[in-house]
Amino acid sequence: EAGVAQSPRYKIIEKRQSVAFWCNPISGHATLYWYQQILGQGPKLLIQFQNNGVVDDSQLPKDRFSAERLKGVDSTLKIQPAKLEDSAVYLCASKLAGGNTGELFFGEGSRLTVL
Amino acid sequence: QQQVKQSPQSLIVQKGGISIINCAYENTAFDYFPWYQQFPGKGPALLIAIRPDVSEKKEGRFTISFNKSAKQFSLHIMDSQPGDSATYFCAAPRGGSQGNLIFGKGTKLSVKP
Numbered sequence: 001e002a003g004v005a006q007s008p009r010y011k012i013i014e015k016r017q018s019v020a021f022w023c024n025p026i027s028g029h030a031t032l033y034w035y036q037q038i039l040g041q042g043p044k045l046l047i048q049f050q051n052n053g054v055v056d057d058s059q060l061p062k063d064r065f066s067a068e069r070l071k072g073v074d075s076t077l078k079i080q081p082a083k084l085e086d087s088a089v090y091l092c093a094s095k096l097a098g099g100n101t102g103e104l105f106f107g108e109g110s111r112l113t114v115l
Numbered sequence: 116q117q118q119v120k121q122s123p124q125s126l127i128v129q130k131g132g133i134s135i136i137n138c139a140y141e142n143t144a145f146d147y148f149p150w151y152q153q154f155p156g157k158g159p160a161l162l163i164a165i166r167p168d169v170s171e172k173k174e175g176r177f178t179i180s181f182n183k184s185a186k187q188f189s190l191h192i193m194d195s196q197p198g199d200s201a202t203y204f205c206a207a208p209r210g211g212s213q214g215n216l217i218f219g220k221g222t223k224l225s226v227k228p
Contacts, residue, residue: 004158033215040220040221041220041221042121042204042206042218042219042220042221043159043204043218044218045209045215045216045217048215055215056209056215091158091159093158101146101147101164101166103149103161103164104151104159104161104216105160106158106159106160107158108156108157108158109157109158
């Protein structure tokens with residue numbers, strides 16, 4: 001079974017530039033998450049989708065971050081304009097169904113460096 | 116803000132020793148407590164999880180101990196091996212039934228040969 005695919009693995013941009021990250025979850029997984037992991041910290045939820053609908057985006061900085069999952073499969077996370085503090089690894093995860101239990105499957109992440 | 120507080124921040128253990136990582140939570144409504152393991156350059160992966168209706172769960176060398184009255188749960192790694200060197204995160208449901216997790220800040224474990 002293929003895992004969660006993310007691209008690009010690495011990205012370096014100047015502040016105020018824009019960047020987009022792509023995620024393809026495990027086939028059949030209805031729930032998709034984007035987490036931000038700053039160096040030395042635990043992952044922090046940015047947004048959660050159930051199929052193509054947003055379940056929780058309360059921690060997404062909506063003035064600069066946006067995400068979509070148009071057909072309920074793959075997803076894109078965009079940052080525009082980027083700030084220095086956005087330097088982090090952006091992790092995509094998927095889960096088979098909703099609810100509080102169950103395993104989240106993470107991709108390897110997209111490492112962003114903002115100069 | 117619901118939190119899970121994890122300690123220690125880092126841990127060095129000799130091969131064959133016991134590694135113990137602790138996590139405290141605040142919200143008594145939490146009903147699922149997983150531990151995730153992360154190797155450098157990889158995403159976190161589920162290691163073991165527990166529901167609060169049991170006090171202990173063991174899978175191989177890994178055990179979760181749960182203390183509901185103290186609102187704490189801990190991960191014990193028996194016979195620690197160099198291959199266990201990784202960062203470990205405790206987590207808990209963020210709230211409601213949405214099914215997303217809040218993570219602790221992580222414990223970097225180094226097992227010396």
